């Protein structure tokens with residue numbers, strides 16, 4: 001079945017007798033048993049719930065996985081993966097990561113005895129492998145600097161050393177990139193972003209192909225309990241129906257905006273994997289069918305960045321990404337505030353860097369909004 005059709009029809013199991021076109025919201029904590037030891041297959045909603053099962057099956061099909069596990073947030077999905085490891089285990093992770101993942105690794109996982117190295121290419125990942133290494137965790141493209149890592153090459157490395165490869169596929173979604181097909185063991189999502197697509201709920205997913213690993217992670221998920229609630233499952237299920245058309249349109253607009261940004265004197269760098277000048281453009285072309293709708297860019301100084309945040313009118317200055325509303329984020333103060341200043345500065349996550357999530361508004365309106373916000377104007381609106 002084609003991707004577009006899976007988005008709309010998802011998991012076609014009919015859970016009720018009414019012929020309801022959508023999967024009903026099974027707003028129940030528990031399920032009645034007919035007799036001792038006899039279950040309908042649903043016992044307690046932390047373990048199974050049809051609304052959650054429906055969205056899990058749809059996401060698994062879109063990512064070409066065997067199964068998916070839905071969580072309350074993307075961070076809950078990442079925290080569940082870390083429970084696979086024991087004190088002393090070593091993980092190699094992307095050195096540019098969403099700030100919340102950085103915080104999870106540095107402030108929770110390290111306290112619990114896990115050890116980390118950070119690397120940005122398959123070669124540097126290879127050089128960091130030790131006897132204690134158990135997994136490689138990459139984001140590609142990375143948040144916020146849009147670095148791209150070759151997934152197939154990293155997967156070959158992981159396979160050769162018996163390591164688990166986890167790929168955060170939040171930015172591109174399975175519409176553009178399929179990490180499991182490229183050899184990853186786990187595709188991770190903040191479903192809050194493109195999968196939900198409307199900036200109206202939080203969710204997380206792990207998509208897997210190996211049944212034994214799935215069973216281990218389901219055990220951890222049901223035991224630690226950060227499962228996706230029935231209503232939120234419904235919202236993600238509904239959002240996914242338009243995933244393909246949203247991604248297509250949003251990335252077309254992002255391409256126009258990224259190219260326009262490169263022409264502006266106030267903009268000193270544009271990070272978008274669809275630009276031929278992007279250092280990993282060729283890798284992106286090879287491993288993904290599109291470049292997504294996330295752009296980060298540096299402006300000439302902090303004052304220009306702050307002025308843009310205050311002046312945009314259609315684009316909203318807010319954390320998060322991937323929804324129908326365009327959002328601009330100031331990584332230094334928002335998503336990456338917990339990364340130590342020196343480390344941030346060394347990477348270029350400084351007062352000049354902005355991150356733009358291109359939504360579904362017209363690209364021309366978004367460009368006009370950015371142009372107005374970038375131009376230096378007097379109090380009376382005259383250009384200076």
Ligand SMILES: Cc1ncc(COP(=O)(O)O)c(C=O)c1O
Pocket residue numbers: 073074075076098100101139143168170171189190191192202203204320
């Ligand atoms: C790439 C990436 N992964 C994971 C997360 C965490 O997701 P959530 O906010 O749903 O917990 C985010 C959140 O911004 C993200 O950008």
